[in-house]
Amino acid sequence: MPYPPGAAKNNKKRITNIQQGISNNEGKGIHPQLNIGYSLLIIRLLLIIMCYVPRMCWGQGAGVIMSEVAMKKVAGERIEVRERLPVVAWWSVPNEETTPSRYRELAEAGFTHSLSYLPDEKAAVHALDVAQGEGVKLLVYFDAGFKEFLKNPAAVAGRLKNHPALAGYRIWDEPAIGNYADLASCVRLLQSADPAHIAYINLLPNYANADQLGCASYRVYVDRFVAEVPVKLISFDHYPFSNPTVGTIFYENMELIAETARRVGKPFWAFVESHEALGRNPRVPTLADMRLQAFANLAYGAQGMQYFTYWTPSGPDEQAYLSAPITKDGRRTPIYDAVKELNCELAALSGVFVGSEVVSLGHTGDS
Numbered sequence: 001m002p003y004p005p006g007a008a009k010n011n012k013k014r015i016t017n018i019q020q021g022i023s024n025n026e027g028k029g030i031h032p033q034l035n036i037g038y039s040l041l042i043i044r045l046l047l048i049i050m051c052y053v054p055r056m057c058w059g060q061g062a063g064v065i066m067s068e069v070a071m072k073k074v075a076g077e078r079i080e081v082r083e084r085l086p087v088v089a090w091w092s093v094p095n096e097e098t099t100p101s102r103y104r105e106l107a108e109a110g111f112t113h114s115l116s117y118l119p120d121e122k123a124a125v126h127a128l129d130v131a132q133g134e135g136v137k138l139l140v141y142f143d144a145g146f147k148e149f150l151k152n153p154a155a156v157a158g159r160l161k162n163h164p165a166l167a168g169y170r171i172w173d174e175p176a177i178g179n180y181a182d183l184a185s186c187v188r189l190l191q192s193a194d195p196a197h198i199a200y201i202n203l204l205p206n207y208a209n210a211d212q213l214g215c216a217s218y219r220v221y222v223d224r225f226v227a228e229v230p231v232k233l234i235s236f237d238h239y240p241f242s243n244p245t246v247g248t249i250f251y252e253n254m255e256l257i258a259e260t261a262r263r264v265g266k267p268f269w270a271f272v273e274s275h276e277a278l279g280r281n282p283r284v285p286t287l288a289d290m291r292l293q294a295f296a297n298l299a300y301g302a303q304g305m306q307y308f309t310y311w312t313p314s315g316p317d318e319q320a321y322l323s324a325p326i327t328k329d330g331r332r333t334p335i336y337d338a339v340k341e342l343n344c345e346l347a348a349l350s351g352v353f354v355g356s357e358v359v360s361l362g363h364t365g366d367s
Helices: 042-052 100-108 121-133 146-151 153-160 176-193 218-230 248-264 286-299 315-320 334-348
Strands: 058-060 063-065 070-074 076-083 087-090 113-115 137-139 166-175 196-203 234-236 268-273 304-309 319-323
Touching: 042 100, 058 076, 070 304, 076 248, 087 319, 100 121, 121 137, 121 153, 146 153, 146 166, 146 176, 153 176, 166 176, 196 248, 218 234, 234 248, 248 268, 248 286, 268 286, 286 304
Parallel strands: 087 113, 087 304, 113 137, 137 166, 166 196, 196 234, 234 268, 268 304
Antiparallel strands: 058 063, 070 076
């Protein structure tokens, strides 16, 4: 793989993060109903972005390219960018739009990885071929034969593992504890057949209820996952702007996942909410909204950033989503431009975060 999913051990930088809730919520673009405190670190990082780090989106052929070793002077230190932060587009380019121009568009928005819901393995291979031409890696998932894949993943891995555009296999999204035994078996079989690529499972957020978790405690849910399912990285989602009960729960989720990841010695990936959801707390995400999520998670040590969603979903979930970076019929929205700007910032600061070690971190206050 071009990256091990997580930290480059010989490029560690120790970062002391102190998060302090700030009661004044007058920042432009911040949700007026949510008293979410900015951390001092996030403010400092945003100042660095605005004052020291120029936008580094260079077009070379199809995509957004960072130089192999980009040197940036940040706050008196020379930051060496050897490895891009993985940036994943969830619910990405649909099967009928699998073309070089669509994957070029995705790459130009700063995405390094893509996760699409494809109909079958043939479509997945075609998507891999197209993505390779645009420098994008795929987390592969397809509907037809998926149940068979869970039982015998080695067969699929044997056919796909040598493809240059393969990043890994999407196994499950938001499992309950009752799924862990089957997932553990699938991961072991998959990693035995293809140890070089990710067996990807994404966990529920801490506002999920007991029926969704399969237990009464979110800590138990996470602890049992890392104890029973031998994945190489931990992924979780939390959508603060779609849920009215945010406040400390947003930071508590990051704290628990970050602490668990440090304890078991595995990297974790987090999410940015990049869609307007209907019926929960309708709101078009702003650049400030997405910056808050991205840099808060990075302050807690996230080693990969994921956006949900990239393409506006259609089908059974169509009514739940009003807009995303790309509409249902393939048009760009203002969210696309905001995501592109944020991803340029993340790419330029990859040298700060990729391989970083969180030394100390905390959050105070009720927001």
